[in-house]
Amino acid sequence: MNAEPQASAPLAEAAPKVGFAAVPIWLIILTALLGYRGCMYVDQFGGGFDPKVYTPYASFKQLDDLQTKDANAEMIQRGKRRYNETCGQCHQAGGLGTPWQFPPLAGSEWVTAPDPARLIRISLHAVQGPITVNGQQWDLIMSLNAITLGISDDDLAAILTYIRQDWGNKAPAVTPAQIAAVKKETGDRATPWTAEELKAVPLK
Numbered sequence: 001m002n003a004e005p006q007a008s009a010p011l012a013e014a015a016p017k018v019g020f021a022a023v024p025i026w027l028i029i030l031t032a033l034l035g036y037r038g039c040m041y042v043d044q045f046g047g048g049f050d051p052k053v054y055t056p057y058a059s060f061k062q063l064d065d066l067q068t069k070d071a072n073a074e075m076i077q078r079g080k081r082r083y084n085e086t087c088g089q090c091h092q093a094g095g096l097g098t099p100w101q102f103p104p105l106a107g108s109e110w111v112t113a114p115d116p117a118r119l120i121r122i123s124l125h126a127v128q129g130p131i132t133v134n135g136q137q138w139d140l141i142m143s144l145n146a147i148t149l150g151i152s153d154d155d156l157a158a159i160l161t162y163i164r165q166d167w168g169n170k171a172p173a174v175t176p177a178q179i180a181a182v183k184k185e186t187g188d189r190a191t192p193w194t195a196e197e198l199k200a201v202p203l204k
């Protein structure tokens with residue numbers, strides 16, 4: 001009779017063995033790919049660890065206040081900055097102009113007309129008097145304009161949107177496409193508009 005238990009052979013095979021096994025090749029490749037991706041990420045979004053990128057802020061609120069809230073707010077912010085650098089030297093930061101020298105943009109019907117066709121023309125090629133603004137007549141000439149000031153369509157759209165929506169003005173935003181369209185219609189015009197010519201431009 002055989003006294004050996006029949007199950008001993010399979011049991012011995014199932015027991016763990018001590019030894020070495022090669023690391024699977026896929027694990028090596030995966031680790032390498034993850035490492036590579038990590039480097040690419042730091043390269044792309046790390047800002048070179050430049051101090052200009054990693055400025056210390058005093059509080060989360062301060063940092064949050066510096067973030068633009070939406071596309072329109074971003075446009076207004078840029079428009080305000082560009083306005084102050086360009087048009088604002090004459091029309092003033094508050095949009096009120098200067099008596100006898102520069103007419104106001106705040107409350108001006110030329111600025112707040114729902115269709116910006118005339119406003120874009122004034123900005124691009126300037127205007128010469130006589131022109132009535134808020135019931136007051138001006139007889140001057142606007143000696144600088146968006147073209148001579150080298151303002152891009154993008155920035156001019158931001159400036160015009162800003163002046164239409166600050167100082168109590170309420171009018172729809174202006175798009176760079178609207179400016180490009182007016183440029184196409186007016187061709188290589190370089191002379192200032194008169195109020196009569198502007199009034200002949202149909203408004204939608």
Ligand code: HEC
Binds near residue numbers: 105119130159
């Ligand atoms: C060098 C000074 C100067 C600059 C810069 C200037 N303007 Fe004017 N602007 C004037 C003067 C002066 C008049 C009035 C001209 C007239 O009597 O016809 C005027 C008139 C206007 C008018 C029509 C009248 C009114 O008050 O609504 C608008 C709109 C206007 N400017 C917008 C702009 C915008 C937008 C910019 C910037 C792209 C700009 N101006 C830059 C001097 C300037």
